[in-house]
Amino acid sequence: MSGIWKHNIGLSIFGESHGESVGITISGLKAGLLIDEAFIQSELDRRKPGQSDLTTPRKEADKFEIISGQFEGYTTGAPLTMIIRNTNKKSSDYNHLKNRLRPGHADFTAKEKYKGFTDYRGSGHFSGRITAGLVFAGAIAKSILKEQDIKIGAQIASIHQVEDDNLPSVINENHLDALSKSFPVLNMEKETMMRKAILDAKEDKNSVGGKIRCFALNVPVGLGNPFFESVESILSGLIFSVPATKALEFGAGVRFASMYGSESNDDIYFDEGIKTRTNNNGGINGGISNGMPIDFTVTIKPTPSIGKTQESVNLLTNESVDLSVEGRHDPCIVPRVLPVIESVLAITILDLMN
Numbered sequence: 001m002s003g004i005w006k007h008n009i010g011l012s013i014f015g016e017s018h019g020e021s022v023g024i025t026i027s028g029l030k031a032g033l034l035i036d037e038a039f040i041q042s043e044l045d046r047r048k049p050g051q052s053d054l055t056t057p058r059k060e061a062d063k064f065e066i067i068s069g070q071f072e073g074y075t076t077g078a079p080l081t082m083i084i085r086n087t088n089k090k091s092s093d094y095n096h097l098k099n100r101l102r103p104g105h106a107d108f109t110a111k112e113k114y115k116g117f118t119d120y121r122g123s124g125h126f127s128g129r130i131t132a133g134l135v136f137a138g139a140i141a142k143s144i145l146k147e148q149d150i151k152i153g154a155q156i157a158s159i160h161q162v163e164d165d166n167l168p169s170v171i172n173e174n175h176l177d178a179l180s181k182s183f184p185v186l187n188m189e190k191e192t193m194m195r196k197a198i199l200d201a202k203e204d205k206n207s208v209g210g211k212i213r214c215f216a217l218n219v220p221v222g223l224g225n226p227f228f229e230s231v232e233s234i235l236s237g238l239i240f241s242v243p244a245t246k247a248l249e250f251g252a253g254v255r256f257a258s259m260y261g262s263e264s265n266d267d268i269y270f271d272e273g274i275k276t277r278t279n280n281n282g283g284i285n286g287g288i289s290n291g292m293p294i295d296f297t298v299t300i301k302p303t304p305s306i307g308k309t310q311e312s313v314n315l316l317t318n319e320s321v322d323l324s325v326e327g328r329h330d331p332c333i334v335p336r337v338l339p340v341i342e343s344v345l346a347i348t349i350l351d352l353m354n
Helices: 037-047 091-097 107-113 121-126 128-146 173-177 188-203 231-239 253-258 334-353
Strands: 004-006 010-015 021-027 064-068 080-085 151-159 210-217 245-250 268-270 274-276 294-300 310-314 319-323
Touching: 010 128, 021 128, 037 064, 037 128, 037 334, 080 128, 128 151, 128 334, 151 173, 151 188, 151 334, 173 210, 210 334, 231 245, 231 294, 231 334, 245 253, 294 334
Parallel strands: none
Antiparallel strands: 004 010, 010 021, 021 080, 064 080, 151 210, 210 294, 245 294, 268 274, 310 319
16 A cells, blocks of 8 residues: 655655554654644644534544654654554444445455455545544644745535535635634535535435635745646645545636636736736646645545445355445544645645745
8 A cells, every 4th residue: 555655745644543543754854843732733633533413423532642753842854753542443333344345435446456455444544534644744834834924724615515605716814814613614604504414414324525625825936847746736646645535626627617718817917026816727827836825626525434225245245235334424524624635735835845
């Protein structure tokens, strides 16, 4: 399996959902960086399970331990390694799935590729729980970027068929401040509808997906290199490493297909620097940051583990069977994915600046 991402910064993620721990090793960080443990924990708390009736009831404190690469609160320049111990495992919930394929999961592809040796409990190394390490790395990246006034945020753009259709075309500081809550939606009426969509799906033993809009403010001009090291290229690789990600749009995204050039082009003007009236290109031209906010939207699929009966196959008999997935699962993972998407954006920007 590939758990390593290497560019200017290196990431190595490890662990399984029901193993002893999950974690990450980060290489390429400069020595002397302050480790803000309170901020890191606050970011991990945004992602951790069991915080409301909108998420899985699995309770994990997600308290992190730094076991190397830090001395007296600062990075040493050596690889920085963090672990989070799994404390609330119910592996028996997955016994009946050992030889049955869950629709929407990697059960079939993993069994074929790894000859049946993968850990099937809670999806093992395929689990979204592994993203805790990315949030740890993202918190460190955010702290470094904040010193250069680069700010990162995200909002829920849609849940199921409920869409916040009043999103501003150009993000600003006021917009970021308005999203400082656990369920960041600007339109309160739409927020209520989104919450109801999640709870209705939960009641029906089903799940829903949605979209996340993520952005970075005050990004300097000139990051990225065409073709293979463009901002989009590097960021896309990390975005699609986040489980359940199925689509990515920069700026206007798929709407470009129905626009005229006169509509999609971002008019340029001068106001204490070069700026654009709109930001259809998401802050990137030719693979290089143009100084406008980096702005993209990620589509997250519905949680595949659902209680509704679905068709499956028994691998022992090669017969079709009915399957309902029991256990503790999120009816919608979108709210918990927000800090993960923010984190991979922060990692990408820091990597491009190194």
